[in-house]
Structures are given as structure tokens and as C-alpha cells.
Amino acid sequence: MAIRRMDHVGIIVEDLAAAVAFFVELGLELEGEASVGGPWADDLLGLEGVRADIAVVRTPDGHARVELSTFHSPTTAEPAPKSPVNTPGTLRLTFAVDDVDEVLDRLRPHGAELLGIVAQYEDIYRYCYVRGPDGILVGLVEELRPIT
Numbered sequence: 001m002a003i004r005r006m007d008h009v010g011i012i013v014e015d016l017a018a019a020v021a022f023f024v025e026l027g028l029e030l031e032g033e034a035s036v037g038g039p040w041a042d043d044l045l046g047l048e049g050v051r052a053d054i055a056v057v058r059t060p061d062g063h064a065r066v067e068l069s070t071f072h073s074p075t076t077a078e079p080a081p082k083s084p085v086n087t088p089g090t091l092r093l094t095f096a097v098d099d100v101d102e103v104l105d106r107l108r109p110h111g112a113e114l115l116g117i118v119a120q121y122e123d124i125y126r127y128c129y130v131r132g133p134d135g136i137l138v139g140l141v142e143e144l145r146p147i148t
Helices: 016-026 039-045 100-110
Strands: 009-012 029-037 051-058 065-073 092-097 113-121 125-131 137-143
Touching: 016 029, 016 051, 016 065, 016 100, 092 100, 100 113, 100 125, 100 137
Parallel strands: 009 065, 092 137
Antiparallel strands: 029 051, 051 065, 113 125, 125 137
16 A cells, blocks of 8 residues: 555645634644754755744544644745635645534634635535635535434
């Protein structure tokens, strides 16, 4: 077998503290934080002079992790993408939650912007997308009954 598991998803953010606060409010747990840099980071990323701070958050079940990174150097002049949800190559993270409305209420003070509405698919689930820190697209799914 070539793949043992998916290790994590990495997202570059401008404000690491705000991104961590958003995901912790969503219900993820902070696993750890570190500063990285040096020749190994330069080699890995194909950049020179890498200095970055990272934080890893994980789902409560421990099966999924998100690495949030902010770069101090090298810097980029490119703004964070805020493409529509249907743009090819657009990353989105989707989480199953107990109550979509309650989660939305908690995330709004952290800058969450609801895209569209909370849509209900039959009697199976309620689903919505929010745009979080730096334009990160996050799906929230509330299962109304077990999916078979």
C-alpha cells in the first residue's frame, strides 16, 4: 500500500492567532505550536530564508488535523484568495457538527461570513459554507438522521 493515512491539511494564514481562535471556537483542539525555519525548511519549500510560525489543530476524535502557518519571511505580495466556492482548485474543509445554527452563532464574532444560506437536503442534513480567516472556506454539516 502506498498511502497509510492522510496526515493533515495545511493552510497559510496572515493572522495565526485569529485562525487558531476560529478553529478552536469551531470545536477543534490545539495540538501544538512551533516556529520553523532554517535550511531544512528552505529545502522543503523551495524558498530561501523561511521563518514561520505554525499551529496544529485537530478534531476531537484525533483523526483529522489542520496545520495553520504564517510566514514572517519570505513575504508575498499576493492577497489571500477569495474565489467563489465553485472555482477549480479551491480548498474547503467540511466538518460534521451537532447544530449548524449554534456553530454559526459562535463563529460570527470570529469573522465567519455565511455564503448563501443554511440549506436542508430532504430530512438527511443541513449544510452551509462560511468564509473564515483569510478567506478559508469551511463547510458545516448537521446530520438530521444517520446516513446509510
